[in-house]
Amino acid sequence: xxxxxxxxxxxxxxxxxxxxxxxxxxxxxxxxxxxxxxxxxxxxxxxxxxxxxxxxxxxxxxxxxxxxxxxxxxxxxxxxxxxxxxxxxxxxxxxxxxxxxxxxxxxxxxxxxxxxxxxxxxxxxxxxxxxxxxxxxxxxxxxxxxxxxxxxxxxxxxxxxxxxxxxxxxxxxxxxxxxxxxxxxxxxxxxxxxxxxxxxxxxxxxxxxxxxxxxxxxxxxxxxxxxxxxxxxxxxxxxxxxxxxxxxxxxxxxxxxxxxxxxxxxxxxxxxxxxxxxxxxxxxxxxxxxxxxxx
Amino acid sequence: xxxxxxxxxxxxxxxxxxxxxxxxxxxxxxxxxxxxxxxxxxxxxxxxxxxxxxxxxxxxxxxxxxxxxxxxxxxxxxxxxxxxxxxxxxxxxxxxxxxxxxxxxxxxxxxxxxxxxxxxxxxxxxxxxxxxxxxxxxxxxxxxxxxxxxxxxxxxxxxxxxxxxxxxxxxxxxxxxxxxxxxxxxxxxxxxxxxxxxxxxxxxxxxxxxxxxxxxxxxxxxxxxxxxxxxxxxxxxxxxxxxxxxxxxxxxxxxxxxxxxxxxxxxxxxxxxxxxxxxxxxxxxxxxxxxxxxxxxxxxxxxxxxxxxxxxxxxxxxxxxxxxxxxxxxxxxxxxxxxxxxxxxxxxxx
Numbered sequence: 001x002x003x004x005x006x007x008x009x010x011x012x013x014x015x016x017x018x019x020x021x022x023x024x025x026x027x028x029x030x031x032x033x034x035x036x037x038x039x040x041x042x043x044x045x046x047x048x049x050x051x052x053x054x055x056x057x058x059x060x061x062x063x064x065x066x067x068x069x070x071x072x073x074x075x076x077x078x079x080x081x082x083x084x085x086x087x088x089x090x091x092x093x094x095x096x097x098x099x100x101x102x103x104x105x106x107x108x109x110x111x112x113x114x115x116x117x118x119x120x121x122x123x124x125x126x127x128x129x130x131x132x133x134x135x136x137x138x139x140x141x142x143x144x145x146x147x148x149x150x151x152x153x154x155x156x157x158x159x160x161x162x163x164x165x166x167x168x169x170x171x172x173x174x175x176x177x178x179x180x181x182x183x184x185x186x187x188x189x190x191x192x193x194x195x196x197x198x199x200x201x202x203x204x205x206x207x208x209x210x211x212x213x214x215x216x217x218x219x220x221x222x223x224x225x226x227x228x229x230x231x232x233x234x235x236x237x238x239x240x241x242x243x244x245x246x247x248x249x250x251x252x253x254x255x256x257x258x259x260x261x262x263x264x265x266x267x268x269x270x271x272x273x274x275x276x277x278x279x280x281x282x283x284x285x286x287x288x289x290x291x292x293x294x295x
Numbered sequence: 296x297x298x299x300x301x302x303x304x305x306x307x308x309x310x311x312x313x314x315x316x317x318x319x320x321x322x323x324x325x326x327x328x329x330x331x332x333x334x335x336x337x338x339x340x341x342x343x344x345x346x347x348x349x350x351x352x353x354x355x356x357x358x359x360x361x362x363x364x365x366x367x368x369x370x371x372x373x374x375x376x377x378x379x380x381x382x383x384x385x386x387x388x389x390x391x392x393x394x395x396x397x398x399x400x401x402x403x404x405x406x407x408x409x410x411x412x413x414x415x416x417x418x419x420x421x422x423x424x425x426x427x428x429x430x431x432x433x434x435x436x437x438x439x440x441x442x443x444x445x446x447x448x449x450x451x452x453x454x455x456x457x458x459x460x461x462x463x464x465x466x467x468x469x470x471x472x473x474x475x476x477x478x479x480x481x482x483x484x485x486x487x488x489x490x491x492x493x494x495x496x497x498x499x500x501x502x503x504x505x506x507x508x509x510x511x512x513x514x515x516x517x518x519x520x521x522x523x524x525x526x527x528x529x530x531x532x533x534x535x536x537x538x539x540x541x542x543x544x545x546x547x548x549x550x551x552x553x554x555x556x557x558x559x560x561x562x563x564x565x566x567x568x569x570x571x572x573x574x575x576x577x578x579x580x581x582x583x584x585x586x587x588x589x590x591x592x593x594x595x596x597x598x599x600x601x602x603x604x605x606x607x608x609x610x611x612x613x614x615x616x617x618x619x620x621x622x623x624x625x626x627x628x629x630x631x632x633x634x635x636x637x638x639x640x641x642x643x644x645x
Contacts, residue, residue: 150617187354188387192401192452202400206391286391290432 058262157233177211331403380449558611589634
């Protein structure tokens with residue numbers, strides 16, 4: 001009797017795709033819980049337990065001190081343009097690379113900056129773009145400028161570094177979306193008398209849009225959490241005092257962990273709002289597979 | 296009905312060739328398609344027929360030769376300047392656009408007035424009988440319906456020429472027959488010239504006014520379906536047109552014609568060119584008729600029931616396999632005598 005019940009329960013679970021193999025997700029779930037949910041919840045609670053004042057005191061302080069709340073704008077001013085630049089530039093490059101035979105070589109070259117990490121790229125740029133670096137020496141040698149162009153320890157240094165480390169990432173994502181579009185769709189457009197421009201705006205772009213929204217979201221999150229290059233290449237006291245610097249200072253210069261947690265939560269909230277908006281916009285466009293036909 | 300083929304007299308392929316590296320995908324193919332004509336490019340897969348179609352559409356450059364539309368040379372023009380209609384093998388419908396917008400795509404590119412576009416799209420959809428599906432997305436349609444959308448999208452721009460690349464190959468057998476009739480109906484209704492690529496001889500025979508048989512990128516034969524069916528130019532074409540029995544033999548001149556050996560027996564044949572010594576004999580399965588007292592003795596090896604008739608593999612006295620299609624019931628192991636009419640025994644120089 002109970003064996004029969006047991007069997008039907010197991011049967012019903014299996015019908016829903018749950019069986020012994022399902023248990024294999026447990027280690028993964030534990031890791032996510034231990035490494036993400038626990039720290040996140042810990043930080044969330046900590047942010048509501050300020051060193052002094054009521055439970056909202058940290059947030060109140062953040063939004064009343066321009067030195068703190070301005071970091072949101074500063075970070076957005078860096079992250080939004082560089083994200084747009086990366087994604088907008090990656091589309092034409094990906095469309096061209098799709099037709100190349102040596103695609104592997106090129107993608108390998110482009111992946112290198114990702115593997116090097118932001119610190120090494122920042123160090124490199126520091127010497128390359130510095131007042132006595134190759135770039136400025138070359139510019140002055142050719143008489144294009146009389147005094148060295150300032151490209152480090154300001155907004156542009158961080159911007160360039162974010163571009164260099166972020167572009168390969170957006171490019172590789174975009175390339176995978178572009179290659180997912182059936183080439184015969186563009187051919188069909190061409191035979192129907194549509195020029196390259198029309199084919200791009202009426203066929204490729206609408207089919208790429210959902211993928212580009214995801215790429216934008218991921219690239220934005222990456223750029224928004226900029227830290228090493230903002231310190232190494234930027235002006236961390238002024239124009240590139242990004243939100244992660246504010247959190248770092250709260251935690252390790254003022255030893256105010258609750259305040260640092262509050263800043264981290266605000267940072268997360270800004271990211272969530274923007275990512276949700278981007279992914280929400282995705283529902284406005286076609287999201288099915290980028291090809292039709294059976295077989 | 297205002298949808299019609301744009302006025303033109305003929306499309307001429309003048310010795311067109313296309314190489315891929317060292318591979319000659321297409322070599323010196325010439326063809327003239329007159330207005331309203333339905334021409335099929337027929338050949339096994341990899342014979343260059345789809346390459347030929349892509350070259351005509353402008354999706355591929357020619358290595359050599361020229362394409363003329365009346366007096367104008369078009370092979371240097373891009374696909375968007377040629378104004379042909381094309382139906383792709385996978386239909387290539389725009390997945391993000393409704394059926395109506397898919398069909399309107401070419402007219403929008405031509406910057407036609409809105410009311411004209413609406414009128415012509417509605418008309419094209421009624422030609423392919425899809426009026427009720429106009430607002431659906433391609434992904435919501437069945438294979439046969441997607442096929443109709445692809446055809447409507449190609450004909451709505453009133454092209455001088457419609458190119459079809461194995462349009463029925465993705466459909467199941469029943470739908471294929473249905474759509475074949477549909478293609479024929481639309482063709483005769485609109486009178487548009489059509490070049491139709493297929494590997495299915497039955498499809499080519501039933502649809503085309505003329506058939507160009509391509510093998511290894513070269514023209515094997517150009518003729519009416521009847522020409523190809525009854526007088527294939529070579530054993531290769533014969534094989535493709537359903538002559539299952541291709542036998543090597545020695546030919547002898549005898550009093551009343553030419554004698555060849557089939558299944559160990561001497562039968563009379565019809566030479567298809569200057570024959571002497573070794574020849575290839577081509578016979579259709581349905582022309583080998585089980586007849587009491589027939590000259591060819593054979594044993595049934597295998598018999599398949601096909602409903603209306605039987606398809607059998609027989610072993611001749613000479614040891615070779617013979618293929619026979621017959622209304623008479625054949626059983627494995629049975630000995631039968633076969634006869635064949637001399638005009639149905641095609642003898643080619645080896």
